[in-house]
Amino acid sequence: MTAILQVGLNHFLILSAILFAIGLFTVSTRRNAVAVLMGVELILNAGALNFVAFSHYVEGSVGGQVFAVFIIVMAAAEAAIALAIVLAIFRHFRSIDAVETSTLRD
Amino acid sequence: MENLTAAIQTTHKFPFLFLIPLFPFLGAVLNAFFGKRLQDRYGKRVVHTIGIGSMTLAATVAVIAFVNLLRLDPSDRTLLDIVFPMIDIGAFKVDMAFAMDPLSGMMTLIITLIGTGIHVYSTGYMADEPAYWRFFCYLNLFVFSMLLLVLGDSMIIMFFGWEGVGLCSYLLIGFWYKEKKNASAGMKAFVVNRVGDWGFITGAFLLFWGLGGGWSPVQDAYVRDLPRSDENTRAFDDLVSRATVEVRTIEEVEQPAHEAGEGGHGEHAKKKEHHGDVHHVGRVVQVPIGPTVSFRELRNQLAITTADGRRPLVEGGTLPVTIASQRPGVPPSSQKMAFEIKEGLVDKTVWGIPLVFLICLCFFIGATGKSAQLPLYVWLPDAMAGPTPVSALIHAATMVTAGVYMVVRLNFLFVLSPGAMTIVATVGALTALFAATIGLFQYDIKKVLAYSTVSQLGFMFIGVGVGAYWAGAFHLLTHACFKACLFLGAGSVIHGMHHLTHHREHAAHGPGGDDHGHGHHARDLRLSVDPHDPQDMRNMGGLASLMPWTRKTYLIACWAIAGFPWAAGFFSKDEILWKAFSNGSTLIPGPVIWLCGLIAATCTSFYMFRSYYMTFYGNGDRGPSEEHKEHVHESPKSITYVLWALAIACLIIGPALGLPALWTGGHFEPLLEQWLEPVTQFSGLSLSGARAWHDNHALEAVFMLVSCGVATAGWWFAKALYFDLAKSEARLAALRSRWSGIHSLVFDKYRVDEVYNATVIKWFREFADLFAYFDGKVIDGAVNLFGVASKGVAWLNGAIDKYFVDGAVNFVAEGVIYSGEKLRHVQTGRINHYLFAATAGAVVIVVVAYFV
Numbered sequence: 019m020t021a022i023l024q025v026g027l028n029h030f031l032i033l034s035a036i037l038f039a040i041g042l043f044t045v046s047t048r049r050n051a052v053a054v055l056m057g058v059e060l061i062l063n064a065g066a067l068n069f070v071a072f073s074h075y076v077e078g079s080v081g082g083q084v085f086a087v088f089i090i091v092m093a094a095a096e097a098a099i100a101l102a103i104v105l106a107i108f109r110h111f112r113s114i115d116a117v118e119t120s121t122l123r124d
Numbered sequence: 125m126e127n128l129t130a131a132i133q134t135t136h137k138f139p140f141l142f143l144i145p146l147f148p149f150l151g152a153v154l155n156a157f158f159g160k161r162l163q164d165r166y167g168k169r170v171v172h173t174i175g176i177g178s179m180t181l182a183a184t185v186a187v188i189a190f191v192n193l194l195r196l197d198p199s200d201r202t203l204l205d206i207v208f209p210m211i212d213i214g215a216f217k218v219d220m221a222f223a224m225d226p227l228s229g230m231m232t233l234i235i236t237l238i239g240t241g242i243h244v245y246s247t248g249y250m251a252d253e254p255a256y257w258r259f260f261c262y263l264n265l266f267v268f269s270m271l272l273l274v275l276g277d278s279m280i281i282m283f284f285g286w287e288g289v290g291l292c293s294y295l296l297i298g299f300w301y302k303e304k305k306n307a308s309a310g311m312k313a314f315v316v317n318r319v320g321d322w323g324f325i326t327g328a329f330l331l332f333w334g335l336g337g338g339w340s341p342v343q344d345a346y347v348r349d350l351p352r353s354d355e356n357t358r359a360f361d362d363l364v365s366r367a368t369v370e371v372r373t374i375e376e377v378e379q380p381a382h383e384a385g386e387g388g389h390g391e392h393a394k395k396k397e398h399h400g401d402v403h404h405v406g407r408v409v410q411v412p413i414g415p416t417v418s419f420r421e422l423r424n425q426l427a428i429t430t431a432d433g434r435r436p437l438v439e440g441g442t443l444p445v446t447i448a449s450q451r452p453g454v455p456p457s458s459q460k461m462a463f464e465i466k467e468g469l470v471d472k473t474v475w476g477i478p479l480v481f482l483i484c485l486c487f488f489i490g491a492t493g494k495s496a497q498l499p500l501y502v503w504l505p506d507a508m509a510g511p512t513p514v515s516a517l518i519h520a521a522t523m524v525t526a527g528v529y530m531v532v533r534l535n536f537l538f539v540l541s542p543g544a545m546t547i548v549a550t551v552g553a554l555t556a557l558f559a560a561t562i563g564l565f566q567y568d569i570k571k572v573l574a575y576s577t578v579s580q581l582g583f584m585f586i587g588v589g590v591g592a593y594w595a596g597a598f599h600l601l602t603h604a605c606f607k608a609c610l611f612l613g614a615g616s617v618i619h620g621m622h623h624l625t626h627h628r629e630h631a632a633h634g635p636g637g638d639d640h641g642h643g644h645h646a647r648d649l650r651l652s653v654d655p656h657d658p659q660d661m662r663n664m665g666g667l668a669s670l671m672p673w674t675r676k677t678y679l680i681a682c683w684a685i686a687g688f689p690w691a692a693g694f695f696s697k698d699e700i701l702w703k704a705f706s707n708g709s710t711l712i713p714g715p716v717i718w719l720c721g722l723i724a725a726t727c728t729s730f731y732m733f734r735s736y737y738m739t740f741y742g743n744g745d746r747g748p749s750e751e752h753k754e755h756v757h758e759s760p761k762s763i764t765y766v767l768w769a770l771a772i773a774c775l776i777i778g779p780a781l782g783l784p785a786l787w788t789g790g791h792f793e794p795l796l797e798q799w800l801e802p803v804t805q806f807s808g809l810s811l812s813g814a815r816a817w818h819d820n821h822a823l824e825a826v827f828m829l830v831s832c833g834v835a836t837a838g839w840w841f842a843k844a845l846y847f848d849l850a851k852s853e854a855r856l857a858a859l860r861s862r863w864s865g866i867h868s869l870v871f872d873k874y875r876v877d878e879v880y881n882a883t884v885i886k887w888f889r890e891f892a893d894l895f896a897y898f899d900g901k902v903i904d905g906a907v908n909l910f911g912v913a914s915k916g917v918a919w920l921n922g923a924i925d926k927y928f929v930d931g932a933v934n935f936v937a938e939g940v941i942y943s944g945e946k947l948r949h950v951q952t953g954r955i956n957h958y959l960f961a962a963t964a965g966a967v968v969i970v971v972v973a974y975f976v
Binding site: 042045046048050116117120 | 321954955957959960963
């Protein structure tokens with residue numbers, strides 16, 4: 019019983035997998051660029067969660083947390099740039115639908 | 125064993141000998157490459173200056189060399205100039221070397237001096253010739269080749285010259301090649317000469333082989349001691365090719381054999397008496413033995429005798445020789461071996477025929493080609509198609525004597541085979557008689573001289589055939605002078621007659637003048653006169669007062685050839701006839717040869733004076749016709765001066781060089797005989813057999829009178845029949861009809877050309893047709909078959925290339941294009957799809973990794 023109730027590594031990993039799956043699903047199904055970005059954020063956070071979980075349960079050091087901090091910083095930077103691009107796309111196309119803004123396709 | 129002696133001809137270095145042939149060669153090269161340009165720009169003067177200049181330089185060097193030769197001791201009289209080693213393969217060694225001994229010195233002087241004269245003469249004779257430069261180029265090239273021939277130290281160099289003179293003869297006979305007759309005369313000369321050349325080269329090879337190139341008594345002796353292996357054979361070749369023997373030279377000139385007065389044993393006794401002196405004055409020299417193509421080495425090794433002077437050939441004994449060269453690794457016992465050089469050569473037989481006989485026969489075939497003897501003489505009369513200076517230089521004075529020169533040069537070889545000597549003498553005698561009779565009825569002045577040349581060459585061969593080498597060489601010398609003079613005289617007449625025949629031709633082509641050649645059909649065509657032929661003596665007549673200098677020189681030369689004792693020919697011809705009569709070397713009796721020669725001499729006198737009277741008189745004392753007076757003039761000075769030079773030579777050289785010993789009471793041998801003694805002394809010793817009536821001086825004197833008698837008879841008959849043709853025409857016609865059978869046979873030159881046409885040439889043509897048929901059907905058929913087959917293969921090859929190889933290439937290209945068309949749809953350009961694909965891939969990897 020205790021083993022089931024106690025929060026362990028597997029729980030984190032399952033959560034992380036659920037987050038990743040949701041993110042992936044969002045990225046691959048949404049056509050709205052902002053929604054896609056949100057899916058990417060979910061995937062990144064799933065990765066960061068994994069780092070922290072493994073760091074805590076397996077290694078016992080703070081290396082994972084450091085990586086998680088970097089990932090958060092990098093995700094912020096990425097979101098800033100990506101949103102700027104989305105804005106620029108919107109200005110040009112009056113849309114942020116990824117299917118419609120496909121002029122680079124042949 | 126060590127006491128071997130030999131009359132070795134020691135040599136002296138004379139490093140300028142090569143200049144003698146070099147100058148004419150350079151002249152020929154200059155005129156060949158720049159002659160036409162020089163002639164066009166600066167005129168003919170430059171061209172003949174090059175020609176005559178190079179000849180003068182060559183003659184100067186020749187005279188200097190000759191003077192050097194004169195200053196030497198008789199047994200030392202050989203100048204040698206080795207320019208560079210040319211071929212050195214095993215035992216076969218050929219140097220580009222020139223040698224001048226008394227014989228080649230004499231020949232060199234004849235060639236350069238008479239050659240220079242004829243070059244000068246040509247400036248007058250060929251003055252109107254457009255291809256002047258070509259003529260002088262050929263003349264110089266000829267002189268170069270002839271000098272190679274006489275100065276060459278080995279048979280190979282001689283053969284170069286031998287071929288070279290043949291080529292130049294061909295070029296010069298066909299000099300006016302635009303007329304087919306001239307061109308085919310040149311070809312005839314060349315082709316007939318090829319037969320002779322074959323003989324020459326075969327003889328040289330046989331001789332080389334016979335001396336041990338491939339076979340040797342040394343080899344047998346050597347190999348018997350050693351196990352047979354490649355290494356030993358090679359070592360043996362080396363040994364033979366470098367073998368020398370130590371020989372003591374005989375310093376004093378040996379007594380000529382015929383002076384001893386008896387053959388056989390008496391001679392040996394005499395040698396033994398001399399033995400003491402000989403032994404002490406000699407020097408010890410190394411004499412190379414074994415196969416060689418050098419005349420000197422050949423002669424020297426054949427001259428080796430044992431110390432007491434015995435000649436192994438005469439005695440039939442053995443001649444032991446130690447091989448002086450040492451070879452490491454061979455026990456001393458096998459380095460000493462006994463063998464016989466001369467016996468090895470003399471005893472060797474091929475299919476039962478003595479090898480020496482075969483060698484000499486082959487060389488003599490070469491001589492008959494070049495020197496126009498039976499049966500290869502046919503080219504010489506046709507060679508008269510060339511310009512007259514050429515006839516004088518090549519076809520009378522120099523080239524045609526090459527055969528005689530060669531036999532004299534190889535005298536030491538010919539004396540080893542009495543059979544070959546007999547053939548030489550017999551062919552000479554028959555040719556002399558045969559050609560002399562043809563000469564009797566010729567009307568073309570150059571043809572008369574041509575047959576006369578053939579006949580005189582026959583006399584020379586009688587001389588060399590009976591062992592009287594110096595007499596043959598002497599007749600060569602005198603003949604060169606008088607026949608050059610006769611030819612150049614004839615050329616002078618033809619030169620004069622050209623203006624007349626030219627005029628006649630113009631007149632004939634004028635209105636109403638074209639009647640020649642039609643009225644003659646009723647008469648015998650062969651006897652009809654072509655009025656446009658400047659060489660036909662019937663168009664001449666009465667030229668004596670118009671061409672006085674030419675007439676006088678021609679008369680002197682006629683005396684010389686007919687054999688009157690105040691001109692050159694008597695001395696040489698009489699010596700030959702006497703030697704022929706008294707010789708004991710030939711297998712057929714000397715008197716038979718002598719009789720042939722005597723009849724030939726009678727004919728000679730007759731036809732020469734016949735040509736003289738037909739040309740310069742012919743109409744008694746009435747002088748020339750108006751037509752002649754108007755058009756015929758004496759030739760320019762360049763021609764007459766040369767004629768005089770030769771005429772004076774005809775008068776001088778006879779008594780100067782060949783005064784018979786009989787006339788000086790036997791105290792003084794003829795100068796030329798003494799001069800040629802070193803060349804012929806060896807053969808003099810080898811001549812065997814008794815000489816009949818050799819010492820009978822009274823008989824010799826009678827023979828001289830007989831010679832003069834027949835010469836006078838010929839002169840008298842000629843004068844009686846041809847001095848005034850108007851008077852003697854009836855008598856001539858009567859004689860002609862009485863002897864019509866013989867006359868027409870002789871007039872047609874015994875129909876030898878016809879016989880050749882019907883036999884050799886016909887067969888040759890049939891063979892040629894056969895070969896042409898074979899070529900057309902079989903060879904061309906094979907070629908065509910091959911062509912068709914290749915075409916088929918090529919078609920197949922093309923098909924494979926087109927459908928298989930190209931197909932494969934195209935298939936690959938088409939496949940790539942098709943698959944590209946299909947695969948491009950995978951790349952949608954949508955990030956979603958890629959992401960999905962990437963995820964799917966990752967899932968697959970995870971699943972696979974989990975289960976596998």
